[in-house]
Every structure is written in C-alpha cells, then in structure tokens.
Amino acid sequence: MKEGFKSNSRLERILKAGHFAVTGECGPPRGADPEAIRKKGELLKGCVDAVNVTDCQTAVVRMSSLSSCLILKEMGFDPILQMVTRDRNRIAIQSDILGAAALGINNILCLTGDHQKAGDHPQAKNVFDIDSIQMVAAVKAMRDEGKFMNGEELTVRPRLFIGAAENPFADPFEIRHLRLAKKVKAGADFIQTQCIFNVKRFKEWMKRVVDMGLHEKVFILAGITPLKSVGMARYMKNMVPGMDVPDEVIERLKGVPKEKQGEEGVRIAIETIQELKEVEGVHGVHIMAIEWEEKVREIVEGAGLFPRPEI
Amino acid sequence: MRLECPPNVKVIRVPCSGRVESFHLLKAFESGVDGVFVAGCLEGECHFLIGNLQAKRRVNYVKGVLKAIGINPERLQMYNLSAAMGSRFAEICWEMTEKVKRLGPNPVKTGRGKEV
Amino acid sequence: MVVGEQKPLEEILEMIEPYDRLILAGCKGCVAVCAAGGEREVRFLASAIKTARKAQGREIEIREVTLERQCDPEYVEQIRPFVGQYQAILSLACGVGVQFMAEHYRQIPALPGLNTTFVGGAERQGVWVERCQCCGQCVLHLTGGICPITRCSKSLLNGPCGGSSNGRCEIDPEVPCGWQLILDRLKELGQLERYLEIIPPKDWSLSRDGGPRKVQREDLMR
Known part of the structure; x- marks a missing residue:
C-alpha cells in the first residue's frame, strides 16, 4: 500500500490523482452461474475504474455480493463490495468485512438496504441491527483503529476504501446534505448517489454540500442510469420510492419512436454526465446500467471518459 | 292503511337501528331464528345522524361471522326505509320470508352442518 | 396498551374442535379497551x-368468564374452583394471559383466541396503531418523542433512508416516514441541530434479543 493511501483500491488512487472517476455496477444473477457475472464483467472491461456489486438489491435473493466480487476480481477488476445491514447483524457484518479484506477486496459500500417488504421474500425477518451510518463508522474503526464495534482489538486491519450512498432526491430535501455530513463524519471516503435525472435538484443539493465544505472531505460520484424506454422512466418515477424522474425526461423519450428510445436514453445519460462534470464537488460518475451493461462503453466514450487512466 | 304481513315475522322495536348490536343479531341466529333483517331509516335521514350507517356496518360484520360459522349470510339483511313506507315494509317482510323459505331452516335447529 | 386482534373464527373453531366443555376467558385489561377480548367479545364469541x-x-x-386481568396470578386463580370441569381454556387475553393460564392450570390446554399484535394506542375510535417495540432502552428524548425503532420500518437510528418520499415510507405509501415525523418534530422543538449527531449503535441486549426479560423491584417483593 502506498504512503498516504488508506487501501489498495484502484478507485482511491484514481480519485486521489485527481481523475474524474467512473464506476459501474454489476447485479449478480438469480442462480449459481459464474458466467453471468463474467459476461457482465466483459462488457464493463476497460470502461470503469471500479465496479460495484449489489447485495440482493431490492431485497431480491441473488448470488452473494462477495462471491461475485471475487469472480470480478479474478478478471482484473477492482470490485466495490456492497453490503446491506438489512440481512446481517454486527457479528456477520464485521466477519464479512474481515473476510472480504482477506480475499483482497479493497472497497466497500455501506448500505441499509431496501426493506424486504417489496422484495421476493416479504415473509423474511429483517435485521437492521445497525444502520448504514453506524456501519461506516464500524468499518472505519476496524481499519483505522484496529477495533471491533465492541472496542476490542482485532489482529490484521481490513484495508478498505469506505463508501456510502446518498439520495439527494429523497425527502425531506432540507436534511439530505446534513445526512451526507453525518456519513462523512462517520468516516466515508467516497459517496455514490442515487441515479440523477433531475439535474437541477441535484445541483441544489450539491451547492449545499459544497457550502458545508463536504466535497473537500469526501469524493462524490454522481449516479447515472440510462433509461431504456418511456416505460422504464415511468416505472422509476412512479414505483421506485425516492426516485425523481422529471416529466421533461419522459416527454423527451416520448418524442422519439419506441425503437429509438434506448438511444435517446443513452444520449440523455451522456449529456447528464457532461453537465455533471462541470459541477463543483463532483469527482466522478457511478453508472448503473441496470441489465444493460452493453451500453456502458458507449456512454463512457460518449462522455469523453474513455479510455480510463492507467494507474 | 292495513297491510298484510306474513305471520312468521316478529318485529322488535328499537329507538334507532344504531341501537342494534352485533351481538343481538348473532344471538337471534343462535336461538334458531331463520332470518333477520334490520330496517333502518333512509341513508342521510338518521335522526341520530349515523345510527343507520353503524347498523349497516354491524350487519356486514355479522354477515362475515355467519359465513365463518357456516350459516348463509343471506339470512341477514339490512334495509333502509322511512316510517312512511308501510307498504315497502310489508313487501320486505314477504321478500325475506320467501328468501328464508328457499334457504330452509336455520341449521342451528337441524344440526345438519355448514350451509355455506 | 397491548393491542390484539381476534383470530379468524374458522381458526378458533378448528382449535377447539376436540372439546365440548370450554372456559372462554376474557380480560378486562388492554384487550377489553381495544375491543378484542373483553366481556363483550367473550359474550359474542361464545354465541x-x-x-x-x-x-x-x-x-x-361454554363457561364465560372475564377476569380483571390475566397477567396477574391473583386474578388468574379465580377460575380454579371450576376449572376441573372443563377440557380447555380459550383465552381472549394477550399472549401473556394465555401463558399465565397455561402456567397455572397444567392439566388442560390454554388456547389463544387472539393474535397479540403490538403495543400501541387508539388513533381514533376503531383504529389502533403501533407505538412501542419494548426495546428496553428508550431513545424518545433524542428523537423528539417519536420512536425510530417503531415508526421507521428499518428501525434506523440515523434515518431517513433514501426511500422516504413526500413524508411516506418506501414500504407503503399509507405508512408515514418515521424520520420525517422525527425531523418535523425536532424542528418544532427548535432542536434540528440534534440531527447532526450520530446516534451510536443500539444495545439490543436490553431488548428481546438479550433473551426473555425480567423486571425486579426489591422494594416491592415479598
């Protein structure tokens, strides 16, 4: 590990070198198929500095994030292990953190996780022993102080680059930057935001973040999701809580024939990135092309972010 | 005005249909009555504002209970009519009588098991 | 109060199927107030x-009896004189009452007539809402008198999560976001700066997670 670095994370090196970072996302399959991960990995190769692996996103059972991370690591990626507190208590969380670090995972994204009620096992008992902010603090204490949550010392410290999420579009808006401040205070190194369709609102949020000086304490990666169709845009607007898809975006997609809507969605994503690159405090983008990984390269290229720097 | 009512109908007078409790309705069936109807005032014309609406909710609740214990909920009905509608009252008495005759005796008396 | 809800009649009838002589025991405590297991409900269910x-x-x-409380031995004991004549006790008390019956009368089964749902209060007539999870370490002084453990679907101590939308919870638009309520209240109290403090992880050993709990008062014990 280099001097001045908290981890061996490629993402950390990219960000600290002042590059505009690009991260991608890979959702594991609903089965024990490693090829599904490798296929997505192939599509992302060379396009991203690090790749997030979701942890049973939307509370639907999928292959575990850690195993999927390993498959991607074997392919040369720097995976970001997403971990939710919904399914694990502090014993399991800390144990998985040690395990991940031992297996060479360098990044972790600490999340609370979607409630299981809208998932595929609504009958499940949830855990929520700790929340995402408390988890960030726990990982930081393990890494920087070598201590477990109970204050006891651990042997070899997990060298993880610590991430957290924030949703500028959830309510109440007036505390969203304060919540980010709490995550920074807890020890987050980087932040990945919810997908941005309402750039105006995102900028308002960013302004508050910058006014608090948070952008100097944490790297903020803006969330980007290309819309495949009007149907997807409507679904996200109406069915996903905390998602803000303005009517203009829907109108714009409606303005082109159905078979061209995907192209238009990609164009919107590229334009959004270009606009976000100019926003003070934005250090990169996190592209979540949901089951549409084949478009990531086109988006990264279109936004002038290809090739990724060798570092 | 003298209207002929079927002789099998026993009228129980209450100050307001809202006075009828779920228990009263159920108890009638327990004691072997074949059918019950609650005659409340027209909706919106309750002297006590919502008595007839409460009665309606209770009737619906007891219908659910009857179904659960195997008694045809059709045996219990709610009607709304004003004090001036004597002929309608007589008509309902005949209607209910016909309905109950079709359904046969309350199984409480025969012990023949669930009818629904 | 402990809020309960009567089990579906079909389930109750199946439960008591083997028996022909039954004690139907109500409780004049919480479950009477929430119209699930008081004297009236006993009378109705018996019928x-x-x-x-x-x-x-x-x-x-059916022997109908409604005790002052089923969670105190002195009242539970009141049915002892005649309990021997019956084959089972169907209790309309909360889960506590059913268990006290079972502990006191070991020869015959105690059956639950209710599903004990939560600790809550009456929002208005006929509507009861959950307010307390009995976590054993109250934090209401930190959160404007609104319980994050109960009112936030994820029991977050540092909410709201990213699913809070227009004051509603991500699990159901009918459910208010607990953290929106907390923040509104902190604002009313002029304590919004409290929000910036990170509330540390909770000690769940004081809740049910630490095993069955017990409260002991030496000064009251005999």
Whole structure:
C-alpha cells in the first residue's frame, strides 16, 4: 500500500490523482452461474475504474455480493463490495468485512438496504441491527483503529476504501446534505448517489454540500442510469420510492419512436454526465446500467471518459 | 292503511337501528331464528345522524361471522326505509320470508352442518 | 396498551374442535379497551361458537368468564374452583394471559383466541396503531418523542433512508416516514441541530434479543 493511501483500491488512487472517476455496477444473477457475472464483467472491461456489486438489491435473493466480487476480481477488476445491514447483524457484518479484506477486496459500500417488504421474500425477518451510518463508522474503526464495534482489538486491519450512498432526491430535501455530513463524519471516503435525472435538484443539493465544505472531505460520484424506454422512466418515477424522474425526461423519450428510445436514453445519460462534470464537488460518475451493461462503453466514450487512466 | 304481513315475522322495536348490536343479531341466529333483517331509516335521514350507517356496518360484520360459522349470510339483511313506507315494509317482510323459505331452516335447529 | 386482534373464527373453531366443555376467558385489561377480548367479545364469541356447534349438531358448553386481568396470578386463580370441569381454556387475553393460564392450570390446554399484535394506542375510535417495540432502552428524548425503532420500518437510528418520499415510507405509501415525523418534530422543538449527531449503535441486549426479560423491584417483593 502506498504512503498516504488508506487501501489498495484502484478507485482511491484514481480519485486521489485527481481523475474524474467512473464506476459501474454489476447485479449478480438469480442462480449459481459464474458466467453471468463474467459476461457482465466483459462488457464493463476497460470502461470503469471500479465496479460495484449489489447485495440482493431490492431485497431480491441473488448470488452473494462477495462471491461475485471475487469472480470480478479474478478478471482484473477492482470490485466495490456492497453490503446491506438489512440481512446481517454486527457479528456477520464485521466477519464479512474481515473476510472480504482477506480475499483482497479493497472497497466497500455501506448500505441499509431496501426493506424486504417489496422484495421476493416479504415473509423474511429483517435485521437492521445497525444502520448504514453506524456501519461506516464500524468499518472505519476496524481499519483505522484496529477495533471491533465492541472496542476490542482485532489482529490484521481490513484495508478498505469506505463508501456510502446518498439520495439527494429523497425527502425531506432540507436534511439530505446534513445526512451526507453525518456519513462523512462517520468516516466515508467516497459517496455514490442515487441515479440523477433531475439535474437541477441535484445541483441544489450539491451547492449545499459544497457550502458545508463536504466535497473537500469526501469524493462524490454522481449516479447515472440510462433509461431504456418511456416505460422504464415511468416505472422509476412512479414505483421506485425516492426516485425523481422529471416529466421533461419522459416527454423527451416520448418524442422519439419506441425503437429509438434506448438511444435517446443513452444520449440523455451522456449529456447528464457532461453537465455533471462541470459541477463543483463532483469527482466522478457511478453508472448503473441496470441489465444493460452493453451500453456502458458507449456512454463512457460518449462522455469523453474513455479510455480510463492507467494507474 | 292495513297491510298484510306474513305471520312468521316478529318485529322488535328499537329507538334507532344504531341501537342494534352485533351481538343481538348473532344471538337471534343462535336461538334458531331463520332470518333477520334490520330496517333502518333512509341513508342521510338518521335522526341520530349515523345510527343507520353503524347498523349497516354491524350487519356486514355479522354477515362475515355467519359465513365463518357456516350459516348463509343471506339470512341477514339490512334495509333502509322511512316510517312512511308501510307498504315497502310489508313487501320486505314477504321478500325475506320467501328468501328464508328457499334457504330452509336455520341449521342451528337441524344440526345438519355448514350451509355455506 | 397491548393491542390484539381476534383470530379468524374458522381458526378458533378448528382449535377447539376436540372439546365440548370450554372456559372462554376474557380480560378486562388492554384487550377489553381495544375491543378484542373483553366481556363483550367473550359474550359474542361464545354465541358464535355455540351457534356454529349447534349447526353441526354437536353442542358445546361454554363457561364465560372475564377476569380483571390475566397477567396477574391473583386474578388468574379465580377460575380454579371450576376449572376441573372443563377440557380447555380459550383465552381472549394477550399472549401473556394465555401463558399465565397455561402456567397455572397444567392439566388442560390454554388456547389463544387472539393474535397479540403490538403495543400501541387508539388513533381514533376503531383504529389502533403501533407505538412501542419494548426495546428496553428508550431513545424518545433524542428523537423528539417519536420512536425510530417503531415508526421507521428499518428501525434506523440515523434515518431517513433514501426511500422516504413526500413524508411516506418506501414500504407503503399509507405508512408515514418515521424520520420525517422525527425531523418535523425536532424542528418544532427548535432542536434540528440534534440531527447532526450520530446516534451510536443500539444495545439490543436490553431488548428481546438479550433473551426473555425480567423486571425486579426489591422494594416491592415479598
């Protein structure tokens, strides 16, 4: 590990070198198929500095994030292990953190996780022993102080680059930057935001973040999701809580024939990135092309972010 | 005005249909009555504002209970009519009588098991 | 109060199927207030059971009794004089009452007539809402008098999560976001700066997670 670095994370090196970072996302399959991960990995190769692996996103059972991370690591990626507190208590969380670090995972994204009620096992008992902010603090204490949550010392410290999420579009808006401040205070190194369709609102949020000086304490990666169709845009607007898809975006997609809507969605994503690159405090983008990984390269290229720097 | 009512109908007078409790309705069936109807005032014309609406909710609740214990909920009905509608009252008495005759005796008396 | 809800009649009838002599025991405590297991409900359920049984041609004898409380031994003991004449106790108390019956009368089964749902209060007539999870370490002084453990679907101590939308929870638009309520209240109290403090992880050993709990008062014990 280099001097001045908290981890061996490629993402950390990219960000600290002042590059505009690009991260991608890979959702594991609903089965024990490693090829599904490798296929997505192939599509992302060379396009991203690090790749997030979701942890049973939307509370639907999928292959575990850690195993999927390993498959991607074997392919040369720097995976970001997403971990939710919904399914694990502090014993399991800390144990998985040690395990991940031992297996060479360098990044972790600490999340609370979607409630299981809208998932595929609504009958499940949830855990929520700790929340995402408390988890960030726990990982930081393990890494920087070598201590477990109970204050006891651990042997070899997990060298993880610590991430957290924030949703500028959830309510109440007036505390969203304060919540980010709490995550920074807890020890987050980087932040990945919810997908941005309402750039105006995102900028308002960013302004508050910058006014608090948070952008100097944490790297903020803006969330980007290309819309495949009007149907997807409507679904996200109406069915996903905390998602803000303005009517203009829907109108714009409606303005082109159905078979061209995907192209238009990609164009919107590229334009959004270009606009976000100019926003003070934005250090990169996190592209979540949901089951549409084949478009990531086109988006990264279109936004002038290809090739990724060798570092 | 003298209207002929079927002789099998026993009228129980209450100050307001809202006075009828779920228990009263159920108890009638327990004691072997074949059918019950609650005659409340027209909706919106309750002297006590919502008595007839409460009665309606209770009737619906007891219908659910009857179904659960195997008694045809059709045996219990709610009607709304004003004090001036004597002929309608007589008509309902005949209607209910016909309905109950079709359904046969309350199984409480025969012990023949669930009818629904 | 402990809020309960009567089990579906079909389930109750199946539960008591083997018995022909039954004690139906109500409770004048919480479950009477929430209209699930008081004197009125005992009377009604007894009638429903008897009607169902008569219709099947198999009558049942029901001893109706509603105790002051089923969570105190002195009241539970009140049925001892006649309990021997019956085959089972169907309790309309909360889960505590059913268990106290079972502990006191070991020869016959104690059956639950209710599903004990939560600790809550009456929002208005006929509507009861959950307010307390009995976590054993109250944090209401930190959160404007609104419980994050109960009111936030994820029991977050540092909410709201990213699913809070227009004051509603991500699990259901009918459910208010607990953290929106907390923040509104902190604002009303002029304590919004509290929000910036990170509330540390909770000690769940004081809740049910630490095993069955007990409160002991030496000064009151005999």
